[in-house]
Amino acid sequence: MQTLTQDIRYALRQLRMSPGFALTAVLTLALGIGALTTVATWTNAVLFNPWPQVRDARSLRFVSATVLGGDGYSVSYDQFQYVRRQSRSFSDAAAFDLATLNLALPNTQPQAIPAGTVSSNYFELLGVKPEVGNFFQPDANDHAFGSMDAIVLSDGLWRDRFNADPSVVGRSLSINRHVFTVAGVAPPEFSGIFGGVAEAAWIPLSALRDLSADAPADPLLHAGLQVVVRLRPGVADATSKAELHTLARSFALAQKNDQLNSWDLNLYDSSHMQKGFFGAIGEVLPVLLGASCLLMLLVCINIASLLGQRAARRRREIAIRTALGAKPSRIASQVFIETGLLALGGALAGWAVSVGISRAVYVLLPDFGFPIAFNLHSDWRIIAFVAAIAIAVTLACGMYPIRQSLRVSQREALHEGSTAVAGATRKRIGQRIVLGIQLAICFIVLACCGLLTRTSLNIFNRPVGFDRTNTLTTTIDLSRAGYTDDRARLFLLEVLDHLRTAPGVASATLTTHLPMGDWGSGNTRNFSIPGHIPGKGEDKQVVTDFDGPDFFHTMVIQLQQGRDFATSDNDSTAKVAVINESMAHRYWPQGNALGSAIIVDKVERQIVGIVHDFAYHSPDNTEPTPVVFLPLLQGKSGYGYAMIAVHSRTGATAVVSQLRKAVADLDSSVPLENVRTLEDVTGEQYQMSRIPAELLGVYAICSVLVAMMGLYAVMAYSVLERNREFALRMALGSTREKIFRLVLQGSAAVIFIGLGAGGLGSVAAVRLLRSMLFNVSPFDLLSFSVAGLALVLTVLIAGITPAYRAANIQPMQALRNE
Known part of the structure; x- marks a missing residue:
């Protein structure tokens, strides 16, 4: 131990004598270790330990429904229950989804909060324990509406809005103008498992009917859910995936629905989740890992080269020490200790660099209108990783200078002034190769x-097919404000009338999905074409969108043939539809789509317009998706949630006040959410490609x-x-x-x-x-x-x-x- 202490003191003294060399080496190591640790931190955040409060998160998997090899679709409630009952690979399964709720506290404006709608066994499956109170009681019957109108608060919401008061448990809260009872508070650092979205509260699926004034009798039949499962001990992913494929086929047979034959069920880990941010980050991590490894290799070569040069400059010193009786093992030990001290300094500085880079990436991430949360804390995995890098650097970079030191010839080193040219050519060749x-x-x-x-x-430079710069958008959720569908429909039409006469407004419309909107757009629905027999493997579902009058005119989407939607396209007139160019080319190659009939969800409609393809899901889609656009006003329901789009003559931000005034004049209690330009909305898609x-x-x-x-x-x-x-x-x-x-x-x-x-x-x-x-x-x-x-x-x-x-x-x- 005394010898080790002496060697450490000697190494520190040598480094103090060469501050430029020591600083250069530490900063170089900090760059390499910091980059590699950043990738490790994000890998840990999306794969190994995404949810610190969840028990054994590595055994969790996610189930997604797919159509003909595609992915990203939600699972129906019946599919979820079927998997939960029939699977032998999973110990349990829970359903969850994301919603926005209006929380109204006394003497305050209603606050829109992101919330999870979850099955009653959600917290039990995750193994999360309440900080205060209790969670929902596990119940196989999520259809028991009104039996559990309870709410669980996140720790952040509890502290921000209720001052961490434990007596909040049992208190009644107004959520979407409906009374919910606080059941408990989730532990700190738990914000749900929706792929990085920070949820502020959770309500049971049994409360879905209370979220809307005109909800269907059984809203679970219409719900699209995410499903989390826990693998049984010893069950491999391949086994689970094979069982899911079998369950998808048997479910289709049990439902006696031919449309389900083209559906499949797939299994994903957290880094490939189909919703949220984890999937997008998981795609980038392998590339960044490769770049980080190359950078670290570059750093190691550089440090080894610097240490080798340092050892060469100390040849005379080492030769004298050897002549005086110093053992090679002692010299090697001192070189290793010096390298280890540099690696330790580089590891500490690299960890600090990693924290800074990770936070910068966190800020760069688009939020798609929701607060985000990632577990970027340095747990034992990150600490062990940094320590392992420091040890590896010591071993990798220390061997070359040790070899240089032990190969010193006493005669040549003590007389190097007269033999400086000897062997120079070979040495320079080696340096050039390195x-x-x-x-x-x-x-x-x-x-x-x-x-x-x-x-x-x-x-970024690819034409998207619509106007991003002069369009203002907002979300309005009238169901949370207690509006029935009839009242909501009248309210929205009056808002459009007010906007159309407002100064600077060229046109205004309604829609349920914005182009390149949050996490894609549209929903799939069954469709058929009279007289057309689908071929084997041909799609039987199509992406649909519900849009208001003048939608294509407002978005500046060019009509190829036919007309735009009009106010007269309502529930008392003939059913119509507009399709995009890709849909027309695929199913009417002769060019006779206009005026033809199409059946969507068993309702026959006449095609009255064909629009040019535009960037519907994302700006980099080289194969445009066939889309059927349906008039929003021809539906009997669904007016509780809509988006308003306003096209301005002078710039999108110039009509913000007109939009707010048009809504406030009719009902000042209705909040507008996510008032953003369409450029901001679509910019989040571009940001994912820029990161x-x-x-x-x-x-x-x-x-x-x-x-x-x-x-x-x-x-x-x-x-x-x-x-x-x-x-x-x-x-x-x-x-x-x-x-x-x-x-x-x-x-x-x-x-x-x-x-x-x-x-x-x-x-x-x-x-x-x-x-x-x-x-x-x-x-x-x-x-x-x-x-x-x-x-x-x-x-x-x-x-x-x-x-x-x-x-x-x-x-x-x-x-x-x-």
């Missing part, structure tokens, strides 16, 4: 960053900085070693310009190695990006050219200062020192 590898890693990261940047620009490019850009900059520091250090040391050579050249007549070019020319080999190895490595790396690219080749010439140019500039910038020093050597002084 530097070339570093530049190759830089090239790979830069090329991938360029491809993702091109993708982001292509997506990978931005993060990889950060990694690319870090890689270039690390490579530049390593290149500068190696070239500076090389110039220092070759002082005698440069002095002799000048003494023999060489000019300073030639010495300057000579040093820079040595970088040419490094550039060629970097470009060659980097190009080959990029061919393998871009395979990971293929699914993320849009309208850009994986071997895009521009991206690779810019990466190569950046590499050349990196070498030139790093080499100019050492070359300048070499060219300004004073020959007589250098030779006298030798």
Whole structure:
């Protein structure tokens, strides 16, 4: 122990004597360890420990309904109950979904809060314990409406609105103008499992009917749910997936519904959830992990090279210590301790860098109108990960300087002034290869960053087919304000009338889904075409949208044929529909869709218009989805929740006051939610494509900085070693310009190695990006050219200062020192 203490003190003293070297090494390690720890933190947040309060979260899986290989659809309540009863792979299953509730407290304005609607066994399955009070009593009968009009509050809502008062349990609250009783409070850090959405409260599915004044007799028959299951111990994912496929087929047979034959059930872990943010983040993590590993490899090569140079500069010292009897094991131990101290400093600084980057990513994430929550705390997994990296860095970076130290020849080290040129050529070749590898890693990261940047620009510049800049949108939930469907319908029509006469308003309309809206748009419904026999595997469902009068005119969506919806398209007139271009081409290739009949949910309608395809789900959809648009006013229900869109003549934000006034003049108690321009709404979709490019850009900059520091250090040391050579050249007549070019020319080999190895490595790396690219080749010439140019500039910038020093050597002084 005394020897270890002495070695630590000696290493600290040596590092204090070289503060520039120590600081450079620690900062370089901080970049690499910070980047890798950031990916580990987010992987932990979406896969290993997304919900700290949930018991054994790694055994949770999520079930999603799919149609013909697609994914992302909710599960019906009957499907959920069938899986819950029949499955042998799961110990239990619970259903949940996301809703927005109006919480009204005395003497305050109603507050819209995101809430979970959950089956009664939700908290029991998750193993979450209440902080105060109780949760819902598990009951297989979620249809027992009114039996459990209870609400569970989140810890945040409890503290913000009720001052953490324990007596809130049992109190009555007004939710959507209906009385709910507070059953309990969820523990801190638990905000639901809807993929990163921070839910403020939870109500049972049995309370669904009380959320709307005109809810159907059994709203669960119309509910689209998310399903969470817990795997039984020892059951593999493959076994569970096979059982779900079997259950999907047997459910279709039990329901005697041919439409269900094309449906399947799939299983996902938390990083591939079909709703929320986890799925989108899970897609990016493998790419960022690859970039982080490359950056960490670059850092390790750089640090090992710096330590090797340091060991070479200490050859004389080590030779003297060896001559005085120091054992090789003691010298190796001291080098390892010095490397370990650098790794420890880099790990601590890297952890701090990781916290900063993780928070920055958290801020960058679009919220889609809901508050977000991720478990970014550093638990034992992150601490163990950082410790493992520090140990690995010590081992990986310490071997090379130890080898350099133990290979010291006492004779050569003690007389190195006269033998400085010996073996220089071989040494320089080795240095160039190492530097070339570093530049190759830089090239790979830069090329991938360029491809993702091109993708982001292509997506942003792609025409979407509607006006994003001059349209204002808002959500209005009249059912939460106690309106029946009849009252809500009249209210919405009066709002449109007020808006159409307001200054600056070109047109206004209603819709249930905005283009490129939150997490996609529209719902699927059964459809058929009279006289058309569907082929094997052909879709029997189509995406539908309910829209108000002048919808396409307001959104500036071009009509190819026919007309827009009108106020006269109501429940007392003939049923009509508008389809998009893709729908018309697929089912009426002869071009005779206008005027034809289509049956949607057993209701026959006449096609009165065809619109050009536009970006319906997302801006990067290269195969437009066939869509059927239905008049909102022809429905007998569904007016409690709608979106209002206003097209302005002078800019979207110019009509905010007119929109608020139009609603307040009719009923000042009705709140407007998410008053945003359509550019803001769709901007969240663009942001999801920008985040990978931005993060990889950060990694690319870090890689270039690390490579530049390593290149500068190696070239500076090389110039220092070759002082005698440069002095002799000048003494023999060489000019300073030639010495300057000579040093820079040595970088040419490094550039060629970097470009060659980097190009080959990029061919393998871009395979990971293929699914993320849009309208850009994986071997895009521009991206690779810019990466190569950046590499050349990196070498030139790093080499100019050492070359300048070499060219300004004073020959007589250098030779006298030798």
